[in-house]
Amino acid sequence: MSSPAFDDYLKAIYAHTEWQDAPITPSQLAAALGIAPSSVTEMVKKLAAADLVSHVPYGAVRLTDAGRDRALAMVRRHRLIETWLVREFGYAWHEVHDEAEVLEHTISDRLLEGIDERLGRPRFDPHGDAIPDAAGRVDREPFVLLGDAPDGHTGHVLRVSDRDPELLQQLESIGVAVGVDATVDADGVVLDGIRHSLPDGASEAIWLSAQPADVGSSRPPRKERR
Incomplete structure (x- = not known):
């Protein structure tokens, strides 16, 4: 069944476990999609009937193999479009999510x-x-959430969550970008030898490489500053 609503749910379920292991709960899914829990309950039943998710009452929601395949197809679409908008149309990284x-x-x-x-x-x-x-x-290479990294850990920025556009702008203003090297410090983060305090929420929105930054890896290219 072709359904944008199905695809949005599957994409949200996939995204929840992409950078951590705990499966998503119905209440978390409702919060991620910004809709009422009762609506999530009904949609999860439809997804389960279509063999796209597995779910037991009051339990976590998990993708089936078919659901994961469909979620990956939508994630591919979304992220290619975001990349296209930035590279070809000059969008800033905090502007592309809603368009995509x-x-x-x-x-x-x-x-x-x-x-x-x-x-x-x-x-x-x-x-x-x-x-x-x-x-x-x-x-994807091994990663660690900034908030979980020990003081002194140096890695390159693998990912910055796009959930909060304002936070993205604040981080860009101090030089945080995908591909830059960062050292975790008790007071924030060190970039290019300069210590920066981080805005609220940043420690839960930045992922670093788990290996030291000078070890060869498949890091994404550094984001061009605007």
């Missing part, structure tokens, strides 16, 4: 393939999230 939410349901597979080819088949979107390839494969 609309476009991901409207463009054809042919246009999506053309975008992927034109961009050189990018592996990461502007926020550092991995772009699944056409077969649904995802390439």
Whole structure:
């Protein structure tokens, strides 16, 4: 069944476990989508009936193999579109999420393939999230959430959450960007030898490479500053 609502749910379920292991609960899914818990309950039942998720009453919601495949296809669309808007149209990284939410349901597979080819088949979107390839494969190196990293840990920024556009702007203003090296400090983070205090919420919105920054890795390219 082709359904934008189904796809939005599957994408949200996938995104919840992409950077941590705990499965999503119905209340968390409702918060992520900004809708009433009762609406989530009804939709989860429909997704389960379509064999796209597994769920028991009051328990977590998990993707089935079919649900994961469909979620990855939508994630690929969303992240390719975000990358396209930044590279080709000059959007800032805090501006692309809402645009991609609309476009991901409207463009054809042919246009999506053309975008992927034109961009050189990018592996990461502007926020550092991995772009699944056409077969649904995802390439990501070991990571650690900034808030969980010990003082003195140095890694490159792998990902910055796009959930809060205002936070993205604040982080960009101090030099936080995908691909830059950062050292965790008790008072914030050190970038290019300069210590910066971090805005509220930043420690839960930035992921660093788990290995030291000078160890070879498949880091995403550094984001161009605007």
